Amino acid sequence: xIEVENLSKTFKVYHHRQGFFGSFVNLFSRKHxxxxxxxxxxxxxxxxxxxxxLGPNGAGKSTTLKMLTGILVPTxxxxxxxxxxxxxxxxxxxxxxxVVFGQRSHLWFDLPVQESFELLQRIYRIPxxxxxxxxxxxxxxxxxxxxFRTPVRQLSLGQRMRADIAAALLHNPEVLFLDEPTIGLDxxxxxxxxxxxxxxxxxxxxxxxxxxxxxxxxxxxxxRVILIDKARLCFxxxxxxxxxxxxxxRILSVDYAETYSDISIPQAHVTYxxxxxxxxxxxxxxxxxxxxxxxILQRFKIVxxxxxxxDIEELxxxxxxxxxxxxxxxxxTDAIDLTNRNT
Amino acid sequence: MHHLSLxxxxxxxxxxxxxxxxxxxxxxxxxxxxxxxxxxxxIALLFNRFKELAGWxxxxxxxxxxMIGVCFAVAEMVGRGFDVFQNSVVRGDFDTILIRxxxxxxxxxxxxxxxxxxxxxxxxxxxxxIANSQLTISWSFVKVGYLLVSLxxxxxxxxxxxxxxxxxxxWTIQSIEIINIFTNGGVFMGSYPFSIYRRWxxxxxxxxxxLACVNxxxxxxxxxxxxxxxxxxxxxxxxxFAGFLFLGxxxxxxxxxxxxxxSTGH
Numbered sequence: 001x002i003e004v005e006n007l008s009k010t011f012k013v014y015h016h017r018q019g020f021f022g023s024f025v026n027l028f029s030r031k032h033x034x035x036x037x038x039x040x041x042x043x044x045x046x047x048x049x050x051x052x053x054l055g056p057n058g059a060g061k062s063t064t065l066k067m068l069t070g071i072l073v074p075t076x077x078x079x080x081x082x083x084x085x086x087x088x089x090x091x092x093x094x095x096x097x098x099v100v101f102g103q104r105s106h107l108w109f110d111l112p113v114q115e116s117f118e119l120l121q122r123i124y125r126i127p128x129x130x131x132x133x134x135x136x137x138x139x140x141x142x143x144x145x146x147x148f149r150t151p152v153r154q155l156s157l158g159q160r161m162r163a164d165i166a167a168a169l170l171h172n173p174e175v176l177f178l179d180e181p182t183i184g185l186d187x188x189x190x191x192x193x194x195x196x197x198x199x200x201x202x203x204x205x206x207x208x209x210x211x212x213x214x215x216x217x218x219x220x221x222x223x224r225v226i227l228i229d230k231a232r233l234c235f236x237x238x239x240x241x242x243x244x245x246x247x248x249x250r251i252l253s254v255d256y257a258e259t260y261s262d263i264s265i266p267q268a269h270v271t272y273x274x275x276x277x278x279x280x281x282x283x284x285x286x287x288x289x290x291x292x293x294x295x296i297l298q299r300f301k302i303v304x305x306x307x308x309x310x311d312i313e314e315l316x317x318x319x320x321x322x323x324x325x326x327x328x329x330x331x332x333t334d335a336i337d338l339t340n341r342n343t
Numbered sequence: 344m345h346h347l348s349l350x351x352x353x354x355x356x357x358x359x360x361x362x363x364x365x366x367x368x369x370x371x372x373x374x375x376x377x378x379x380x381x382x383x384x385x386i387a388l389l390f391n392r393f394k395e396l397a398g399w400x401x402x403x404x405x406x407x408x409x410m411i412g413v414c415f416a417v418a419e420m421v422g423r424g425f426d427v428f429q430n431s432v433v434r435g436d437f438d439t440i441l442i443r444x445x446x447x448x449x450x451x452x453x454x455x456x457x458x459x460x461x462x463x464x465x466x467x468x469x470x471x472x473i474a475n476s477q478l479t480i481s482w483s484f485v486k487v488g489y490l491l492v493s494l495x496x497x498x499x500x501x502x503x504x505x506x507x508x509x510x511x512x513x514w515t516i517q518s519i520e521i522i523n524i525f526t527n528g529g530v531f532m533g534s535y536p537f538s539i540y541r542r543w544x545x546x547x548x549x550x551x552x553x554l555a556c557v558n559x560x561x562x563x564x565x566x567x568x569x570x571x572x573x574x575x576x577x578x579x580x581x582x583x584f585a586g587f588l589f590l591g592x593x594x595x596x597x598x599x600x601x602x603x604x605x606s607t608g609h
């Protein structure tokens with residue numbers, strides 16, 4: 001469905017001089033530096049997969065998506081989506097993909113949702129029957145009927161996102177690209193969108209590629225994750241494998257009812273202590289969460305207790321720090337190179 | 344056909360949304376028409392004193408004024424998308440255009456439609472009609488066709504200027520203001536017979552930026568005025584096509600700009 005081979009993208013970033021005189025000088029001499037946004041990335045995605053494309057800010061996620069959607073032309077390497085080369089066959093490719101950028105709407109902001117949809121129906125030449133079926137289904141799943149006649153600019157963020165995702169799927173695309181589809185949404189709205197994506201994927205076999213910072217998104221939706229950092233691919237495989245690969249350390253936070261002099265627990269390290277609040281770091285391989293909580297309850301009185309999993313940023317950090325993970329993926333020189341880059 | 348019906352649909356939506364602010368619409372219409380009337384009044388005053396300018400009488404100049412005014416008003420009405428393109432590049436909306444299965448030029452062109460330019464259009468058109476009634480132009484089938492082609496060509500010329508301004512946004516993000524010298528300045532310059540300008544100036548606005556080709560030369564032909572020395576009659580016949588050629592070249596420039604955007608992003 002999607003084939004990416006040795007894909008690279010470099011940008012020239014120009015140094016802009018300030019002020020009136022500066023902007024005049026800019027026309028003639030512009031200093032620039034070369035920024036490698038995507039560096040030799042390869043992967044292949046099959047029909048019906050849901051893939052999380054993850055990485056910290058500025059890692060090159062959006063740049064990759066822009067190359068897959070035909071917005072940007074790669075500096076080198078090959079891309080095909082549905083058999084089309086996105087930047088060469090932009091219009092053909094566009095007919096078969098749906099795109100949502102969470103940060104910005106693709107709808108006409110002064111038109112009601114309904115009219116935006118009807119415009120899209122004309123643009124993509126969607127047959128009336130198909131259009132009606134889709135609108136009906138999206139209403140049932142996303143409840144868009146409630147704000148169908150409201151101008152897009154008056155929608156709440158959650159409503160706008162629902163409208164945008166529905167709009168991206170109106171023409172029954174084979175592939176759906178989502179860039180931060182749940183950014184800024186509340187828990188309920190997030191859950192609704194995740195459920196919708198899942199349903200569209202299972203019912204229509206739509207291939208989904210999404211970028212996100214939200215680990216919940218990934219856990220609920222993606223079997224497979226592709227990790228990218230500093231423009232390079234650093235992991236491609238099942239989410240479960242990624243977890244296994246990494247030392248899956250977790251954090252246990254406890255609020256004790258009293259002040260204890262010795263709060264040490266075997267197999268768990270105190271990482272933080274302030275008053276009666278203590279944080280332990282532990283690895284479920286050494287001690288299960290249940291046993292750890294049991295051990296604490298046996299000895300101390302507690303007010304509150306919670307377990308946190310590392311978020312994506314931390315996961316990625318661990319990928320770099322943990323050489324075991326790197327050795328699985330790269331040759332030794334690459335690994336050394338990467339670790340050097342990180343320091 | 345698909346494109347035409349889509350375009351008409353876009354225009355319909357735009358007109359409807361602009362009609363929602365009816366008061367502001369009517370007010371704009373009225374104020375624009377009044378400004379334009381004063382504009383022509385100034386020219387009339389000039390002629391009240393001098394009677395003639397380089398062999399051109401008041402209503403002959405009025406004919407020039409009407410022609411260029413009609414073209415510019417229509418260009419502003421339909422070419423609005425390019426005129427305000429700067430904003431959409433800054434907002435990053437151009438990415439949205441690139442994910443649609445339609446050409447970029449068509450999408451920007453159909454993005455906006457400024458109905459309120461009807462005010463300016465009608466004023467210029469009325470002046471054109473009055474000028475015609477004051478002159479004794481012997482209208483023939485060929486001349487009517489020639490006038491229509493000239494008007495469409497003049498409109499294409501101004502749209503071409505908007506396209507240049509819009510395309511420059513791919514490099515500078517801000518539209519280069521210099522284009523306004525040619526658009527607004529072009530309307531002003533085109534309102535007077537070209538023979539009053541200097542030689543290099545005439546050449547520049549004939550061969551590089553073909554303003555004279557869509558206005559002055561057609562007017563010469565239609566009013567059967569004496570063709571200035573050094574200008575071939577065939578050149579006068581063919582002059583209106585320069586507007587289409589100009590638009591075509593700016594479309595190539597646009598395409599180049601889009602390629603630049605796709606390789607650099609923003």
